[in-house]
Amino acid sequence: MxxxxxxxxxxxxxxRVGIFRDGRLVARTSFATKGLPExxxxxxxxxxxxxAEPVAIGVGAPAPLDxxxxxxLNCPNLPHWNGVAVVEELSREFGCEVxxxxxxxxxAIGELEFGHRARDFVYITWSTGIGGGxxxxxxxxxxxxxxAGEVGHMVIHPQGPHxxxxxxxxxxxxxxxxxxxxxARELFARRLTAxxxxxxxxxxxxTARRIVARACEAMGQGIGILWEIFEPExxxxxxxxTRSWDYLGPMVLSAAxxxxxxxxxxxxxxxxxxVGLYGASALHRHIEYFA
Amino acid sequence: MxxxxxxxxxxxxxxRVGIFRDGRLVARTSFATKGLPExxxxxxxxxxxxxAEPVAIGVGAPAPLDxxxxxxLNCPNLPHWNGVAVVEELSREFGCEVxxxxxxxxxAIGELEFGHRARDFVYITWSTGIGGGxxxxxxxxxxxxxxAGEVGHMVIHPQGPHxxxxxxxxxxxxxxxxxxxxxARELFARRLTAxxxxxxxxxxxxTARRIVARACEAMGQGIGILWEIFEPExxxxxxxxTRSWDYLGPMVLSAAxxxxxxxxxxxxxxxxxxVGLYGASALHRHIEYFA
Numbered sequence: 001m002x003x004x005x006x007x008x009x010x011x012x013x014x015x016r017v018g019i020f021r022d023g024r025l026v027a028r029t030s031f032a033t034k035g036l037p038e039x040x041x042x043x044x045x046x047x048x049x050x051x052a053e054p055v056a057i058g059v060g061a062p063a064p065l066d067x068x069x070x071x072x073l074n075c076p077n078l079p080h081w082n083g084v085a086v087v088e089e090l091s092r093e094f095g096c097e098v099x100x101x102x103x104x105x106x107x108a109i110g111e112l113e114f115g116h117r118a119r120d121f122v123y124i125t126w127s128t129g130i131g132g133g134x135x136x137x138x139x140x141x142x143x144x145x146x147x148a149g150e151v152g153h154m155v156i157h158p159q160g161p162h163x164x165x166x167x168x169x170x171x172x173x174x175x176x177x178x179x180x181x182x183x184a185r186e187l188f189a190r191r192l193t194a195x196x197x198x199x200x201x202x203x204x205x206x207t208a209r210r211i212v213a214r215a216c217e218a219m220g221q222g223i224g225i226l227w228e229i230f231e232p233e234x235x236x237x238x239x240x241x242t243r244s245w246d247y248l249g250p251m252v253l254s255a256a257x258x259x260x261x262x263x264x265x266x267x268x269x270x271x272x273x274x275v276g277l278y279g280a281s282a283l284h285r286h287i288e289y290f291a
Numbered sequence: 292m293x294x295x296x297x298x299x300x301x302x303x304x305x306x307r308v309g310i311f312r313d314g315r316l317v318a319r320t321s322f323a324t325k326g327l328p329e330x331x332x333x334x335x336x337x338x339x340x341x342x343a344e345p346v347a348i349g350v351g352a353p354a355p356l357d358x359x360x361x362x363x364l365n366c367p368n369l370p371h372w373n374g375v376a377v378v379e380e381l382s383r384e385f386g387c388e389v390x391x392x393x394x395x396x397x398x399a400i401g402e403l404e405f406g407h408r409a410r411d412f413v414y415i416t417w418s419t420g421i422g423g424g425x426x427x428x429x430x431x432x433x434x435x436x437x438x439a440g441e442v443g444h445m446v447i448h449p450q451g452p453h454x455x456x457x458x459x460x461x462x463x464x465x466x467x468x469x470x471x472x473x474x475a476r477e478l479f480a481r482r483l484t485a486x487x488x489x490x491x492x493x494x495x496x497x498t499a500r501r502i503v504a505r506a507c508e509a510m511g512q513g514i515g516i517l518w519e520i521f522e523p524e525x526x527x528x529x530x531x532x533t534r535s536w537d538y539l540g541p542m543v544l545s546a547a548x549x550x551x552x553x554x555x556x557x558x559x560x561x562x563x564x565x566v567g568l569y570g571a572s573a574l575h576r577h578i579e580y581f582a
Contacts, residue, residue: 143522153519231434
């Protein structure tokens with residue numbers, strides 16, 4: 001049997017599962033997120049097909065989670081995972097070490113090891129929500145319980161819109177996919193996805209343009225704040241909204257320059273939607289610094 | 292001759308010089324900031340008196356500075372230090388290794404090694420200006436050129452007052468001693484120090500109260516942002532304005548709780564005005580992680 005590392009990225013919509021050997025993704029699959037049995041089955045299938053046995057499995061999942069106990073807590077988008085002891089269950093199934101971390105931090109590890117490989121950067125997921133992971137001097141900034149990097153909950157407009165977290169004016173409330181969709185619901189009086197709003201803005205609709213410009217300005221302010229705090233080599237973005245980077249990027253960058261004393265360098269992750277999967281495969285090398 | 296470590300903290304107003312043996316401050320002096328000759332003389336006097344020779348000297352100084360070259364750059368508050376190659380000059384004088392770092396980062400190192408000794412915290416200097424230093428997992432977050440931690444230049448009010456850095460709505464522009472004094476100049480139409488404004492607020496003057504409340508709210512917002520980003524054990528404050536913490540603290544804490552999802556733990560450094568001096572004595576142990 002060949003040694004392999006299992007990687008799992010549990011997302012609100014899709015779950016990605018992969019097998020790595022010698023630091024390379026050798027097999028992968030993805031499916032609409034359900035629960036633990038589907039992940040076990042997918043991992044087992046990839047391992048059997050590759051005649052491999054796992055030496056470690058890394059799992060990235062959305063907050064909230066209990067990293068110390070290896071348990072996914074009550075995440076509204078993941079009903080099948082509420083209270084699941086991922087680490088315990090998967091180590092029993094596969095007889096190897098299993099590690100669980102926040103999905104955005106896991107993505108940052110993917111960027112660190114397989115992406116731009118900068119030693120000092122902040123990774124931002126710009127998607128339905130806004131999350132982040134921080135790397136300083138080649139090490140993850142974990143925080144006390146592995147929850148550092150919650151850049152979506154920086155309050156950037158004290159009088160801004162209400163956030164689902166209970167505060168007002170969080171970056172996420174303004175600039176996330178959910179924030180864009182909510183602004184659209186208020187201004188168009190109907191339900192539109194963020195992608196549709198961005199499409200309408202591109203087509204010249206003035207209301208959509210205003211919503212999108214506001215989101216980009218907020219993202220630029222967030223990037224400016226992070227640039228001042230970390231003096232990083234770069235800020236790396238990933239997530240669904242970066243698919244429209246050709247349109248959104250210039251607005252974000254122009255705002256970011258206004259909110260920082262030196263122009264922030266912003267890059268998209270070259271790993272696309274697999275950034276979290278790559279990171280999960282390297283989680284075991286970084287978790288030792290989590291106190 | 293006994294081995295000692297020399298420590299220097301160059302401030303906009305006062306310069307502190309000390310000698311450490313076995314991790315203890317054994318002699319210190321301070322004087323109104325002038326230039327390099329005064330620092331050399333003070334260090335030499337303390338060393339002679341203690342029959343000691345330095346194995347290392349650490350220097351903390353306000354930004355901007357070139358940490359790689361060990362040079363203090365053009366700091367408006369330090370006319371005598373403009374372009375001084377501190378590291379080169381002091382190593383020639385004393386024949387030992389010399390290290391130079393940003394004063395707020397140096398203070399954070401003081402906190403790490405001699406203060407609360409938390410492994411994950413953000414240190415904030417709340418004074419004429421607002422600076423910061425970050426420690427994650429017991430290590431300094433340096434940034435690319437040792438300038439990380441510029442928490443005073445987070446834009447927290449996009450439409451806020453102009454900052455001397457050229458941006459608008461920086462935390463420093465609203466909450467620093469300079470920011471408070473400027474607001475007072477606009478509202479009272481005369482020059483008052485921040486300490487005087489705080490005193491008047493304490494005495495019930497409604498205009499002074501408004502200025503001070505606004506500064507405290509901004510500081511609370513900044514703390515909230517840092518709490519979300521770092522998930523630290525605590526935020527540690529030092530600097531002149533913390534002398535009025537009995538009055539300002541409750542306002543800052545109440546605001547901080549509104550701007551973070553969990554109540555931030557905020558502590559004052561137990562090292563008072565010597566926090567930077569303590570940090571300078573330990574700079575040599577931390578600078579190795581500066582890439």
